Amino acid sequence: MKYRLAALLVCTPLALAAQTAGTPTVDRANTPTVVIGSKNFTESLVLGEIARLAARERGIDVQHKRSLGGTRILWEALRHGDIDAYPEYTGTITHELLHGVPPGAGIGALRTRLAKLGIGITDSLGFNDTYAIGMRDKEAANLHIRSIDDLARHPDLKLAFSNEFMNRADGWPGMKRVYHLPQNARGMDHALAYRALASGAIDAIDLYSTDAEIAYYHLRVLKDDRHYFPRYDAVYLYRLDLDRRAPQFVAALNSLVGTIDAGQMRAMNKAVQIGGQDPTVVAARFLGVQAGGGSIDNFWPQLGRYTLEHLALVGISLSLAIIIAVPLGIFSARHRRLGEVVVGLTGILQTVPSLALFVFMIPLFGIGAEPAIAALFLYSLLPIVRNTHAGLCGIEPSLLESAAALGLPSRVRLWRIELPLALRPILAGIKIAAVINVGTATLGALIGAGGYGQPILTGIRLDSIPLIMEGAIPAALLALVMQGMFEGIERALTPRGLRLRAQG
Amino acid sequence: MPASKDSDAAFALVRATRAFDTVRAVDDVTLSFARGHTSILIGTSGSGKSTLLRLLIGLEWPTAGEVLCDGRPLRRDRLLETRRGVGYVIQEGGLFPHLTVLGNLGLLPRHLGWNAVRVHQQALELAELTHLHPRLLARFPAELSGGQRQRVALMRALMLDPPTLLLDEPLGALDPLVRHGLQEELREIFRRLGKTVIMVTHDMAEAAFFSSRLILMRRGRVQQDGSLEDFRHAPANEFVREFLAAHRNLPDEVA
Numbered sequence: 001m002k003y004r005l006a007a008l009l010v011c012t013p014l015a016l017a018a019q020t021a022g023t024p025t026v027d028r029a030n031t032p033t034v035v036i037g038s039k040n041f042t043e044s045l046v047l048g049e050i051a052r053l054a055a056r057e058r059g060i061d062v063q064h065k066r067s068l069g070g071t072r073i074l075w076e077a078l079r080h081g082d083i084d085a086y087p088e089y090t091g092t093i094t095h096e097l098l099h100g101v102p103p104g105a106g107i108g109a110l111r112t113r114l115a116k117l118g119i120g121i122t123d124s125l126g127f128n129d130t131y132a133i134g135m136r137d138k139e140a141a142n143l144h145i146r147s148i149d150d151l152a153r154h155p156d157l158k159l160a161f162s163n164e165f166m167n168r169a170d171g172w173p174g175m176k177r178v179y180h181l182p183q184n185a186r187g188m189d190h191a192l193a194y195r196a197l198a199s200g201a202i203d204a205i206d207l208y209s210t211d212a213e214i215a216y217y218h219l220r221v222l223k224d225d226r227h228y229f230p231r232y233d234a235v236y237l238y239r240l241d242l243d244r245r246a247p248q249f250v251a252a253l254n255s256l257v258g259t260i261d262a263g264q265m266r267a268m269n270k271a272v273q274i275g276g277q278d279p280t281v282v283a284a285r286f287l288g289v290q291a292g293g294g295s296i297d298n299f300w301p302q303l304g305r306y307t308l309e310h311l312a313l314v315g316i317s318l319s320l321a322i323i324i325a326v327p328l329g330i331f332s333a334r335h336r337r338l339g340e341v342v343v344g345l346t347g348i349l350q351t352v353p354s355l356a357l358f359v360f361m362i363p364l365f366g367i368g369a370e371p372a373i374a375a376l377f378l379y380s381l382l383p384i385v386r387n388t389h390a391g392l393c394g395i396e397p398s399l400l401e402s403a404a405a406l407g408l409p410s411r412v413r414l415w416r417i418e419l420p421l422a423l424r425p426i427l428a429g430i431k432i433a434a435v436i437n438v439g440t441a442t443l444g445a446l447i448g449a450g451g452y453g454q455p456i457l458t459g460i461r462l463d464s465i466p467l468i469m470e471g472a473i474p475a476a477l478l479a480l481v482m483q484g485m486f487e488g489i490e491r492a493l494t495p496r497g498l499r500l501r502a503q504g
Numbered sequence: 505m506p507a508s509k510d511s512d513a514a515f516a517l518v519r520a521t522r523a524f525d526t527v528r529a530v531d532d533v534t535l536s537f538a539r540g541h542t543s544i545l546i547g548t549s550g551s552g553k554s555t556l557l558r559l560l561i562g563l564e565w566p567t568a569g570e571v572l573c574d575g576r577p578l579r580r581d582r583l584l585e586t587r588r589g590v591g592y593v594i595q596e597g598g599l600f601p602h603l604t605v606l607g608n609l610g611l612l613p614r615h616l617g618w619n620a621v622r623v624h625q626q627a628l629e630l631a632e633l634t635h636l637h638p639r640l641l642a643r644f645p646a647e648l649s650g651g652q653r654q655r656v657a658l659m660r661a662l663m664l665d666p667p668t669l670l671l672d673e674p675l676g677a678l679d680p681l682v683r684h685g686l687q688e689e690l691r692e693i694f695r696r697l698g699k700t701v702i703m704v705t706h707d708m709a710e711a712a713f714f715s716s717r718l719i720l721m722r723r724g725r726v727q728q729d730g731s732l733e734d735f736r737h738a739p740a741n742e743f744v745r746e747f748l749a750a751h752r753n754l755p756d757e758v759a
Contacts, residue, residue: 402598405561406612406660407587416611420602495602497644 034060034242034249037074037083037367040067040446040457041190042273043129043210043234043265047087049283050260051236055252057289062249067457068367069446070164071096073359077448078119078237082366084246085238085253089129091230093121093237095170103230120240122253124233127210127262131165131229133175134207134219136197147223148179157203159185160193165206170230172206178228191463208232210262212270234260260286273462307474309369310451313441314482317373318434321380325433326426328381329388330414343389346382354379354440358447372444372451379440380433387429391422423493431486438479442471452478513575514539514668514700515560520569521724522555529555531724532569539667542694542701544711547721548747553704556721557670560702561587588612591661595673597653599645605656606641613663623663630659633693651682658690662697669694671703675710687713708732708751720744 034055038048045066052062065083068074075097077083090110094101098113111121133148140146143154151157165171166187175181188196193205194213207214207221214221236253243250268286271277284291328346332339352360357378361371395418403413419426445453452471459467516536522529529552537543545553558564559571562583571578573586599608609630610623618626624641631638634655645653654674661669674690675683691714694701705711711718712732720727720735727747728740732754739745748754 398594398596398598399600401563402592402594403600405563405587405590405592405598407584408612408615409584412615417600421600497600497602497604497646500601500644500646 034062034085034246035065035083036062037065037068037077037086037448039071039074039086040069041461042212042269042279043208044087045279045461046265046268046272046283047125047234047236049279050256050286051085051087051253053280053283053287053289053291054256055249057287058248058252060246060249060252065367065448067445067454067461068448069359073362073367073447076362077367078239079117080363080366081239082362082368084242084249085236087125087234088237089232089234090124091130091170091232092168093235094230096168107233107235114237115240118240120238120243120250122236122238123257124235125256126234126258126260127265128231128233129208129210129262129265130232131171132207132209132224133204133222134197134214135204135222136200137218137220139203140220140222145220145222147225148175148181148228149225151183151204151222152179152181155182157183158201159183159204160188160196160202161185161206162190162193163187175228178226189460191461195463210265210269212266212273214266216270216274234265276462276464303470303474306450306452306454306471307478309449309454310438310441310475310478313369313372313376313444313449313451314434314437314478317376317441318380318430318437320373320377321384321433322430324377325381325384325429326388329385329426329429330392332385332389333392339389343382343386346385349378350382354443355446358443362447367448369444369449371447372441372449376437376441376444380437383432383436384426384429387425387432388422391425391429392418394425395421420495421498424490424498427486427490427493431483431490434482434486435479438475438482442475512538513572515702516572516575517556517559517566518570518572520556520559520566520571522552522559522564523567528552528724530559530566533724533726534569535719535726535729536572537700537702539700540698541717542703542715543717543719544715545702545704545719545721546706546708546711547727548706550723551721552724553721554672555724557672557702557704560670561590561592588616588664589666589668591658591664591666591669593654593657593661593669593671593674595676597645597657599653599656599660601645603644604641605643605645605648608645608656609641609660609663611660616664626663627659630662633662633696634659635689649682650678651686654678654686658693666699668700668702671701673704673706676705690714708748709754712755720747 036048036051038044048064048066052064055062068077068083071088071092074083074086074088078086090107093110093114094103094105098110101109101113107121107123114121133151135145143150145151145154161172166185172185188202188205190206193202194217196202197205197219198217204222207219209221213219236256238250238253264286268282271282272279278291281291325346328342332342349357354375357375358372361374365371365374399417399421400413403417408416441449441451442453442456444451445457452475454471456468456471459465459469459471513536517533520533521531531552533556545556547553555564559566560573562578562580578586600611603611606624606627609627610618610620613623613626614620627641628638631641636652636655636659640648640652645656648656658674675686678686687710694714703714716731717729718732718735719729722743728735728744735744735748739748
């Protein structure tokens with residue numbers, strides 16, 4: 001009887017999680033021997049698919065974890081063995097991943113350095129996808145801007161760069177210094193930046209020299225007279241233990257060396273980005289092989305899969321949070337001093353930006369659902385701990401005293417008096433955590449956790465509002481359902497005597 | 505009256521002090537409460553009378569001196585037993601709003617292993633004693649009047665038939681008519697049950713109505729310990745005189 005309350009509190013989300021756990025994102029038993037990853041932009045995705053299909057032709061089953069996010073996430077995942085290979089660029093390796101490599105070092109020098117880390121590198125795939133600066137052709141013509149040097153004469157120009165470019169050693173900070181540029185730039189998602197540039201909201205953006213949008217949006221690529229941007233030869237990075245585990249896969253990667261020129265890459269990017277074709281189909285056409293079935297889901301089954309993945313993320317993380325946070329809240333209400341520390345610590349967790357928290361979890365849990373669940377769990381702690389604490393501390397002291405004076409042991413007082421009286425604030429805290437959780441879980445797609453974030457991410461990449469809505473609308477609906485569900489639970493569990501008091 | 509450790513005292517305080525920071529709510533008090541008698545702690549608000557009551561069941565602990573229960577010092581590891589031997593009633597009743605009247609009454613007995621039938625039987629008997637309509641046992645506290653709530657609080661205190669009752673302004677929150685009626689009933693109940701009763705009030709007339717032993721407190725110290733007649737004819741100090749003078753409707757004779 002006295003455990004009924006706790007059982008209900010804990011079991012509802014657990015049951016939810018258990019239902020969805022039947023279809024986990026990665027089925028361990030059938031995990032392929034080789035996993036390839038790709039970054040969250042079209043070219044990386046296409047190169048990932050090309051590698052997967054080339055390996056399949058050699059009889060190796062490769063799983064492709066698509067659109068995992070930025071360089072950091074992929075590199076960490078490769079180092080930790082969550083993925084075995086991913087497409088990368090020599091400039092990025094030189095400036096971002098390794099330290100103390102002279103600029104302009106050849107692939108041979110990189111290979112030596114990477115080998116010490118257990119990482120292998122192929123030779124160039126055949127094209128140099130360097131950074132470049134682009135403007136609307138018309139505006140550039142009006143202002144007589146041909147090279148990056150010319151930008152310095154127009155301090156009023158609004159610059160917006162991808163967040164990665166804003167922060168990298170070979171990105172905006174160095175470019176501003178080398179070209180003595182007076183402007184201040186702001187960060188923006190790469191795919192969105194094209195839209196903003198086309199609409200005239202901004203005047204110049206960073207782009208990749210193989211981007212499909214250059215022609216599509218009638219952009220002018222500014223000349224890099226001072227040779228500021230290093231070479232960005234496309235290569236595959238892979239774990240050296242593949243030489244032993246799956247030598248056929250390494251052979252497949254090497255077979256692609258020198259086969260893709262810049263024109264071909266730009267055409268493939270355009271086919272996906274602007275033509276709306278499936279990356280798998282585009283990659284297969286390039287290799288001259290069959291795309292193979294199974295990769296293209298229909299709308300409803302796909303939505304179902306996203307929903308199950310999302311529910312698993314939310315359900316498991318929320319259940320864990322309830323199991324940990326309610327006792328933590330009880331503890332902090334009992335020990336006021338130490339309690340302040342506990343509530344303060346969970347508060348600090350809340351101040352960590354959500355994307356950063358997701359990335360912090362990668363070294364501990366790899367990529368996929370686990371780190372996302374860990375991050376969501378940490379995020380859910382504060383509302384529950386704080387509300388449990390506040391609910392227990394808010395009980396009328398005369399009631400606590402009456403319970404003590406009766407001669408009831410403290411454990412019985414907790415279960416029969418204090419928790420029932422604090423039930424409403426506790427449930428409210430869980431409800432807040434659940435609703436926040438549903439929204440934050442969409443970030444999980446960035447680290448391979450799937451869920452509603454997947455279509456949102458793809459939608460941003462392809463600049464497709466309908467695709468973004470495919471994730472955003474169900475996520476919003478799920479948040480509403482969660483809210484309604486917890487309000488129902490609250491109504492069902494609130495003793496009638498308390499409802500009377502609330503009315504009177 | 506000197507403190508004694510004789511077994512006639514249900515509770516006693518020996519030079520007990522309870523200090524909160526710099527304020528001594530109870531200041532070097534020595535008292536004993538005889539078994540089977542009704543004693544009244546009286547004083548203005550902040551005089552320390554409630555704190556003294558709370559010291560007796562370990563809701564507060566003395567910062568100096570000792571509290572004795574049945575002649576033995578109060579011990580933290582025997583607190584539950586001590587409290588179960590005492591019925592404690594406070595001003596607003598302290599009823600748990602999420603439980604029905606029967607739920608409130610049965611909380612401790614059920615924990616101690618009583619079955620539902622026994623709880624219900626005892627509740628019906630006490631309802632008769634306190635003149636509470638049995639129909640109200642299924643109600644929640646929010647559905648009761650103030651007087652009914654205090655009757656339930658008293659019933660809850662009496663469920664285990666404890667030898668001692670501590671009442672902290674049990675009638676303080678009631679309107680005068682209800683209060684008057686309940687005073688009569690309570691005195692009758694105390695008389696019939698023959699329990700040790702220690703009651704706190706700030707009303708001299710109520711105090712005199714319930715008992716011939718009044719303990720007047722001020723700033724944590726006992727000013728005078730005796731009957732209303734003692735207070736009248738031999739006030740211990742100027743404060744006692746003033747306190748009496750402030751109460752207009754005192755009876756001429758103790759009833």
